[in-house]
Amino acid sequence: MLSLHARRYDTLEPVRITLAGDRIAAVEPAWPDGAVADWPIVAPGLFDLQINGHGGVWFSDDALTPEQVRTAVTAYPRFGVTRLCPTLITNSFDGLAQGFRAIRQACEQDPLVSRLVAACHLEGPYISKEDGPRGAHPLEHVRPADWNEFQKLQEISGQRIRLVTLAPEADGAIEFIRTATANGVVIAIGHTAATPEQVRAAVDAGATLSTHLGNGCHAMLHRHRNYLLEQLAEPRLTASLITDGHHLPAALVKIILKVKTPRKIVLTCDAAGWAGCPPGVYESKLGRSELLDSGKLVVAGQRELLAGSAQETDVCVVKVREFAxxxxxxxxxxxSRNPAQLLGFEPARLRRGGRAELFLFRHEPGAQRLTVQATIVSGEVCCGQLDRR
Structure with missing residues (x-):
């Protein structure tokens, strides 16, 4: 059995947690002789449902290999992540097929990768063709929703695609939503230029998530009738937010939290393949990007237009506390809890019988990210180390 001492994330009370295999055997009060202010905080492992890669590896790479998948996926426990969804964006069928094939092979070859990859996220190609809503997705591969194509990709992935982001106005989207949700796939609205009526039709058909609400939008919207306000006001939609400090201003994060409440929000880093790389100029099939010293990822040659996110999930935890x-x-x-529940997985909880997916961390006031001491996946310390007390 493995045991650890830390302060609970929800009450900050000192506890002793005992693990037996991949489950929590006991959570008991700890009775320390001295102060506990220097004890780490223990929390359920982070679950990020939108990660595009890491360290120069892109899951949407046409030549993705299982070894590259392993390198990118196993980087994330260093940031407290115990489950994630590799995300493939708009691409040709062959490009998507290669990505899902490599992810499946990596999961089948490496037990740790299999434990970390909860599911896959297909973001596109059934999205808006318009500049702004389309974001960085390549126009030449945007196409109507196609259930037959999706079924082929699902088979190639080994039935791992659990989340699809699409635009409600795409041809065939509403019927696709009905069929997908009937087959256990979660549908998110994103990269859309939909009318309010089209947003409501998508929700009526079964859509339950807004992908990175507030991003992937036109620069200018009608002050009343727009897809941003319609999704914000729709109580059946959970909202995912990129709270990396660059994608959304603090005021908007506060507004969305006030309207949706924390029960209906999922945080994601939406990390690009350049996350984890040093500042500099990089090039991929999506174009030239520059990673600034501040951690902001922009289209090369200017400082405002974003080219994705280069932050990991723990930064988003810190920033949402700072902003809101x-x-x-x-x-x-x-x-952690919200993304797991949204996708139909058992959340990790700090209680007897809960999943032994935890991480221990500290945070210094003013620091831009967490200091992760150890991350536990399926009852095993996969990075860092535990204190001996």
Missing amino acids: GVSWKDALDMT
């Missing part, structure tokens, strides 16, 4: 003043409990539940 939420508790550790709310910030971490939005990054």
